[in-house]
Amino acid sequence: MDTLINNILLAFYILIGLFFLAAAIESWRDQSNPVRWGTGLFWLLFAILFCCGQWLSNTINGAIIIIIALLSLFKQVRVGHIRDLDEKVAQQTVKRIGNWIFLPSIFLAVLALLIAQFTNLGGQVGIGVAAIVSLICAQILTKANVKIVYEDTQRMVRSVGSAGILPQLLATLGVVFTASGVGQVTAKAISGLFLLEIIC
Amino acid sequence: MIVIGFALGLDTIAVVIIAALVTALVSGIDFVSFLTILGKGFMDNRMVSLFFLTLPTIGILERHGLKQAAVNLIKKMKKLTPGRIFDIYLAIREIAGAFGISLQGHVQFIAPLINPMAQAAGKINSKLTALEVDQIKGRAAATENFGNFFAQNLFVASSSVLLIASTMKSLGHPVDPNGIVLYTFPVAIISYILCVLYNHVFDQKLLNQQEK
Structure with missing residues (x-):
């Protein structure tokens, strides 16, 4: 069971890596961003960590994180320009499907809950499976094509930006603190601090 | 440092x-x-970043009018305010908790549902400033934390109750898991009342800001 869970999670991480790759490509293409190369590299490195990190040595993974930190230190990472949403599309879709637009959100919540509660797969797999099912549901409802899925994925990842990856880095900081012998309690307190204010 | x-x-x-x-x-x-x-x-610690998987869905729904639909829905229920939405969510959250269903819902509930609804309720009468948008967002996330913190011990087989019981036992003060649940009830009820007051004050504050 544990192997199965780990393999599913690994597939999810690779998928997240592909999201980051999309963010990298679109950051590079964003001519209005003066630090577009740095920002693109920033996302590309995270894409590498999530897609290939499993098979790289942890020393190399650590070195990649150091490069990311250097990009951040020298202010080479900026959100850049994110294309505005078309109000008309929103109005038309709402007119067509009305409150069914909430269905994917409800799917996401309920399915994640059911999987966590009634299977042995655990909460993490639950969130991932629910996310994918609700995405398919949203696609069918809104008739969004692959291009829109790509556009919205890179848009959301870029606008969440480095704040989205921060919780994981704080948890990593906690690991380093523990390895260095700083009290475990401090480490936990710090990693929990920012955790979920970011995603809303 | x-x-x-x-x-x-x-x-x-x-x-x-x-x-x-x-x-x-x-x-x-x-x-x-x-x-x-x-x-x-x-x-x-990659699992901390799993929430990225939900972003495409939220993005597509946002593009296709999730917020507009939330506004329409909330408009029909004229008396709904951000604070009242938080009250309702917290009640559901605590009751579900008592039955052992842990919603743990920042990723699943707050970001895709509760926050957009509260934002919509907030701007029925007038536009929200960027600060107010952030305040509502913060309150939405906080509501989840209140529910989690004060109500998680309502269920006897929850890991937190078992952790308390085993820790207290190892320290030489054995406690009964059922007793922990019993003593959690007043805490959950008092915290719920305080949260309702807190939300009410927040609604008033929003209203006053908007009148100015």
């Missing part, structure tokens, strides 16, 4: 990694071992 980094106006990610580096070097870990610990720590 972290405080100094922020005081200098450094980027957050740089501050975090520098803090890790300095801590490791000071405690005598060499640089290469530090890289290994850093890489392993990052890989072991």
Whole structure:
């Protein structure tokens, strides 16, 4: 069971890596961003960590994180320009499907809950499976094509930006603190601090 | 170290990694071992970033009018305010908790549902300022925390109750898990009342700001 869970999670991480790759490509293409190369590299490195990190040595993974930190230190990472949403599309879709637009959100919540509660797969797999099912549901409802899925994925990842990856880095900081012998309690307190204010 | 980094106006990610580096070097870990610990720590904590998987869905729904639909829905229920939405969510959250269903819902509930609804309720009468949007967002996330913190011990087989019971036993003060649940009820009820008041004050504040 544990192997199965780990393999599913690994597939999810690779998928997240592909999201980051999309963010990298679109950051590079964003001519209005003066630090577009740095920002693109920033996302590309995270894409590498999530897609290939499993098979790289942890020393190399650590070195990649150091490069990311250097990009951040020298202010080479900026959100850049994110294309505005078309109000008309929103109005038309709402007119067509009305409150069914909430269905994917409800799917996401309920399915994640059911999987966590009634299977042995655990909460993490639950969130991932629910996310994918609700995405398919949203696609069918809104008739969004692959291009829109790509556009919205890179848009959301870029606008969440480095704040989205921060919780994981704080948890990593906690690991380093523990390895260095700083009290475990401090480490936990710090990693929990920012955790979920970011995603809303 | 972290405080100094922020005081200098450094980027957050740089501050975090520098803090890790300095801590490791000071405690005598060499640089290469530090890289290994850093890489392993990052890989072991990937599950923290699983919420990225929900972003495409939220993005598509947003593009196709999730917020507009929330506004329409809330408009039909004229008396709904951000605070009242939080009240309702917290009640559902605590009751579900008592039956052992842990919603743990920042990713699943707050971001895709409760926050957009509260935002919609907030701007029925007038537009929200950027600060007010952030305040509502913060309150939405906080509501989840209140529910989790004060009501998680309502269910006897929850891991927190079992943790308390086993810890107290190992410290030589055996307690009954059922007793923990019993004593959690007044805490959950009092905290719910306080949250309702807190939300009410927040609604009033929003209303006053909007009248100005």
